[in-house]
Amino acid sequence: MYAFEYHHPTSVEQAADLATRSEDAKFLAGGHTLLPTMKLRLAAPANLIDLGQIAELRGIQRSGDAITIGAMMKHAEVASSADVRAAIPALAELAELIGDPHVRNRGTIGGSIANNDPSADYPAACLALNATIVTDKRKITADDFFQGIFTTALDEGEIITRISFPVPAQAAYAKFRNPASRYALVGVFVARHADGVRVAVTGAGSNGVFRLPEMEEALSRNFAAEALDGIAVPEDEMNSDIHADAAYRAHLVGVMARRAVQAAAARS
Amino acid sequence: MTATGIGAPVRRKEDQRFVTGQGRYVDDFNRPGQAYAYFLRSPYAHARIRSIDTGPATIMPGVVAVFTGDDLAADKIGGLICGWMIHSKDGSPMKAGPHPALAQGKVRYVGDHVAVVIAETLAQAKDAAEAIVVDYEVLPAVVDTAEAAKAPVQVHDVSPDNTVFNWHLGNKDETEAAFARAKHVTKIDLVNNRLVPNPIEPRAAVGEYDPGTDNYTLYTTSQNPHVARLVLSAFIGVAPEHKLRVIAPDVGGGFGSKIFIYAEETVCVWAAKKVKRPVKWTSDRTEAFLSDAHGRDHVTHAEMATDENGKILGLRVHTTANLGAYLSTFSSSVPTYLYAPLLSGQYDIPAIYCEVDAVYTNTAPVDAYRGAGRPEATYVVERLVEKTARELGQDPAEFRRKNYITQFPHATPVIMTYDTGDYAASLDKALEIADYKNFQQRKQESARRGKLRGIGFSSYIEACGIAPSQAVGSLGAGVGLWESAEVRVNPTGSVEVLTGSHSHGQGHETTFAQLVSDRLGIPIDQVSIVHGDTDKVQFGMGTYGSRSGAVGMSAIAKALDKVIAKGRKVAAHVLEASEGDIEFKDGKFGVAGTDRALGFGEVALQAYIAHKFSGQDLEPGLKEGAFYDPTNFTFPAGVHICELEIDPDTGVTKIERWTAVDDFGVIINPMIVEGQVHGGIAQGVGQALLEGAVYDQSGQLVTASFNDYCMPRAIDLPSFQVGMTVTPCPSNPLGIKGCGEAGAIAAPPAVINAITDALGHEDIAMPATPQAVWRAAQKARMPVAAE
Numbered sequence A: 001m002y003a004f005e006y007h008h009p010t011s012v013e014q015a016a017d018l019a020t021r022s023e024d025a026k027f028l029a030g031g032h033t034l035l036p037t038m039k040l041r042l043a044a045p046a047n048l049i050d051l052g053q054i055a056e057l058r059g060i061q062r063s064g065d066a067i068t069i070g071a072m073m074k075h076a077e078v079a080s081s082a083d084v085r086a087a088i089p090a091l092a093e094l095a096e097l098i099g100d101p102h103v104r105n106r107g108t109i110g111g112s113i114a115n116n117d118p119s120a121d122y123p124a125a126c127l128a129l130n131a132t133i134v135t136d137k138r139k140i141t142a143d144d145f146f147q148g149i150f151t152t153a154l155d156e157g158e159i160i161t162r163i164s165f166p167v168p169a170q171a172a173y174a175k176f177r178n179p180a181s182r183y184a185l186v187g188v189f190v191a192r193h194a195d196g197v198r199v200a201v202t203g204a205g206s207n208g209v210f211r212l213p214e215m216e217e218a219l220s221r222n223f224a225a226e227a228l229d230g231i232a233v234p235e236d237e238m239n240s241d242i243h244a245d246a247a248y249r250a251h252l253v254g255v256m257a258r259r260a261v262q263a264a265a266a267r268s
Numbered sequence B: 001m002t003a004t005g006i007g008a009p010v011r012r013k014e015d016q017r018f019v020t021g022q023g024r025y026v027d028d029f030n031r032p033g034q035a036y037a038y039f040l041r042s043p044y045a046h047a048r049i050r051s052i053d054t055g056p057a058t059i060m061p062g063v064v065a066v067f068t069g070d071d072l073a074a075d076k077i078g079g080l081i082c083g084w085m086i087h088s089k090d091g092s093p094m095k096a097g098p099h100p101a102l103a104q105g106k107v108r109y110v111g112d113h114v115a116v117v118i119a120e121t122l123a124q125a126k127d128a129a130e131a132i133v134v135d136y137e138v139l140p141a142v143v144d145t146a147e148a149a150k151a152p153v154q155v156h157d158v159s160p161d162n163t164v165f166n167w168h169l170g171n172k173d174e175t176e177a178a179f180a181r182a183k184h185v186t187k188i189d190l191v192n193n194r195l196v197p198n199p200i201e202p203r204a205a206v207g208e209y210d211p212g213t214d215n216y217t218l219y220t221t222s223q224n225p226h227v228a229r230l231v232l233s234a235f236i237g238v239a240p241e242h243k244l245r246v247i248a249p250d251v252g253g254g255f256g257s258k259i260f261i262y263a264e265e266t267v268c269v270w271a272a273k274k275v276k277r278p279v280k281w282t283s284d285r286t287e288a289f290l291s292d293a294h295g296r297d298h299v300t301h302a303e304m305a306t307d308e309n310g311k312i313l314g315l316r317v318h319t320t321a322n323l324g325a326y327l328s329t330f331s332s333s334v335p336t337y338l339y340a341p342l343l344s345g346q347y348d349i350p351a352i353y354c355e356v357d358a359v360y361t362n363t364a365p366v367d368a369y370r371g372a373g374r375p376e377a378t379y380v381v382e383r384l385v386e387k388t389a390r391e392l393g394q395d396p397a398e399f400r401r402k403n404y405i406t407q408f409p410h411a412t413p414v415i416m417t418y419d420t421g422d423y424a425a426s427l428d429k430a431l432e433i434a435d436y437k438n439f440q441q442r443k444q445e446s447a448r449r450g451k452l453r454g455i456g457f458s459s460y461i462e463a464c465g466i467a468p469s470q471a472v473g474s475l476g477a478g479v480g481l482w483e484s485a486e487v488r489v490n491p492t493g494s495v496e497v498l499t500g501s502h503s504h505g506q507g508h509e510t511t512f513a514q515l516v517s518d519r520l521g522i523p524i525d526q527v528s529i530v531h532g533d534t535d536k537v538q539f540g541m542g543t544y545g546s547r548s549g550a551v552g553m554s555a556i557a558k559a560l561d562k563v564i565a566k567g568r569k570v571a572a573h574v575l576e577a578s579e580g581d582i583e584f585k586d587g588k589f590g591v592a593g594t595d596r597a598l599g600f601g602e603v604a605l606q607a608y609i610a611h612k613f614s615g616q617d618l619e620p621g622l623k624e625g626a627f628y629d630p631t632n633f634t635f636p637a638g639v640h641i642c643e644l645e646i647d648p649d650t651g652v653t654k655i656e657r658w659t660a661v662d663d664f665g666v667i668i669n670p671m672i673v674e675g676q677v678h679g680g681i682a683q684g685v686g687q688a689l690l691e692g693a694v695y696d697q698s699g700q701l702v703t704a705s706f707n708d709y710c711m712p713r714a715i716d717l718p719s720f721q722v723g724m725t726v727t728p729c730p731s732n733p734l735g736i737k738g739c740g741e742a743g744a745i746a747a748p749p750a751v752i753n754a755i756t757d758a759l760g761h762e763d764i765a766m767p768a769t770p771q772a773v774w775r776a777a778q779k780a781r782m783p784v785a786a787e
């Protein structure tokens, strides 16, 4: 790790201000992605702005037909939130599947989404639940937010403050873990909304999280695993590595989608 | 059995300090004025070094010194050695290339040591390392085991075709004749995957030099500190043996990887004198992946011949063993004498012939890893036996039983003479615990749920307690493999045992104390086990190959016998009886046929105050030492049965039941033994399902972190059913065989035999990852679909 300046603002405004004023600044949330990269000397920000003391970035609210989660909420907090469990149990279950207890008690939803790791779990939930990512400057729909691996719509110095998830009629997440890292080798989030079904896939795509319109249409007509019969997932846009090649990933997308639909449909 | 004697499940004494964070590991030692070493490592698998410019680094903040291979050479520091000479079939000695601690002219694997920076802080050392300018001429690399001998790349000039040796064992003619007679021949091609040891504590070293006394001290993560001292002094030449103290304090696991003498500790000792300051190096996890000696990495073709009654007639094996870029300390012995002599398994096989070609590649050195050679042999034998049974349409358990050795001693065609065993007893017990007779029902039940269930056997044997020094000497070992012990009885009757064994997870502080408690009749909290310091323990060969019980404890037993003999003399004087009338029983020296007796502590005190005997009659004091050289290897054996279920949709394999019935001879502490079995199975399951070091074609290690290298987790394992059978080992005074590696040896073929049973075909390699199993399950389905 190289030397850096450490800042710990107590408001979003201060944090944003520090970011514009300091050269080569990075926000620090749970640090579970950022700090290892710094230790390996792959990242070397001159200024680290810790978001950990900003009260506005915390909390979970249920308001009408949405759940809103502060960017600094840890995975374990989302997993154990009674409000999340009641409104969108699939989201709580997804949070419970992230990493291990250490990771869940450090890593944050804001950090995960800002990072947009192609194997991260939350991006699939955001996309399938049609979430809105709220920043200190604007509101961005999930469809616009995720723009390819490790790439988002965030501008330099823009801070995610919270994420708002519309409550679906039924939803479920099926994750096939990478055996080594426990990230998603393939994760499929299926959500049935009043206006149709959304299916989002993480881990598999060579360009990061993506939706499967063909499955969405079929499931919007008939929300049952059989509706997916005959729908092939194209291999050419799949990731390939030592753990899973494109053909296996494409196959797993189908299997996980079926399992997610079964689990979602079983929910009242 | 007393509460703390042999056979008692005593809680581990050392765990109090380990689980409360009080352990003292090498990295916990910080010496006054200490500086930090950081090694600049090669980013290339194979390159010529045109030049190294350390100038820019030397002027960086905090830098104390920067050294390269030239500096070592200027000080006449020798290269790292391989301590076991293997001769090829044609009688020629193995072709070993030079192994400098810091590269000279060439780098041969990613992670190879190019230079060392010593600085006030580790961060400064790393910063300075980035400023070193190395001009590399990148060369093509060879990484593939099977291709190495044919590759157009030569790793070492002295080794044409990248071949270190072409070795063989057994009787070729008899084996050919057996195959000519055979009714049936079963053939198999196997890869024994390369593993990264990953002890929880990475390697570390602190070198220190005292100019006043000209003494050197090395704190190092070693399984055998005396061997390290011997190699560092006699071969590498960093310090004279009597001037070098090597301390291996608490060590957090080794699995073999801390047997070897590496570049880093060599450089730390040498540099401490150069810079006149203690020098510390602690490996990070990435360095551990790149530069700890890896394990296994064999490619094998094997064939088994059987007669019309399903009796095994012969076995022939050809193995190519990848030794990596340099010969690590014991690397040459692993695919030879630790491998081929185990190819008879538990079976009466009249003719065996094995050829081993050892090759250099541009990968990390490969050496002993938990089981060392024996897992590789067991994998060959047990996969082949299972396949043969299937091809012959015989039950795999009964096929094994029919071929078991039943008469002992039994001389195999591959050197070993098995002393004792009852293989059928272990099989019977295992079949019972595994509820084998109802397996088909469970398989059908799985099939109803769309799952593939399989069962696999591993009827393994291993050779432990290495070994009679004469025997290993005749096979090329550079050292003897006895063990030493010294028992120091204090005037208060408490006891210190100094042992040449080294505990790095095995629980010696408990089990060794149990032996003393048992023999002397004193509580174990009156016993201290001292190990891991060459200034305290005179000499020792260390811990590996499950030898500390059979060899290390036998040395202690021998020393204890001498202590008791001396105690008897002391007691005779005090009790005014003749020595022949003194009996030692239940911790008391008594006069036979009377109630006159002295406790062990009283005799100890009398030995030291020496008031009751004259110096002419008896020496004062109570301290005895012993060297114990075993008369044979020991042969732990057993049967493991793995039952698992495959989800053909995803390829996920779930182990449902694990039965382990082992014969470890006499057991000192059943709880610790069971723990060793559990850990071994976990490691073996890791090899079978999860772990595998992968290099890409350019020689980059793809699996250089836990993100990609998959270690077994609790969730990957079932609750084990562990049973024991006991045939005491006749070749050591305690009847111990050893248990440290059994699980890792037994497990891989049990898992793969179960998977191939579930799939209905043999086409799966380790690690059987979900992707591999899914693909294999697709293949299994195909003929069904075609029907």
Ligand SMILES: Cc1cc2nc3c(=O)[nH]c(=O)nc-3n(C[C@H](O)[C@H](O)[C@H](O)COP(=O)(O)OP(=O)(O)OC[C@H]3O[C@@H](n4cnc5c(N)ncnc54)[C@H](O)[C@@H]3O)c2cc1C
Pocket: A026, A027, A028, A029, A030, A031, A032, A033, A034, A035, A051, A071, A072, A075, A097, A098, A099, A100, A103, A104, A106, A107, A108, A109, A110, A111, A112, A114, A115, A119, A120, A121, A122, A158, A159, A160, A161, A181, A182, A183, A184
């Ligand atoms: C061992 C391990 C296993 C893991 N397993 C999983 C898994 O199974 N599934 C999974 O999804 N994830 C997994 N993770 C990732 C982890 O859960 C975190 O989600 C991830 O590290 C990012 O969150 P963080 O809070 O740690 O962010 P940090 O590392 O602190 O930051 C990550 C990036 O986001 C930026 N950032 C952070 N917060 C904000 C914000 N509010 N606004 C704008 N930018 C911001 C930072 O500047 C940085 O660039 C794992 C991590 C580890 C170490």
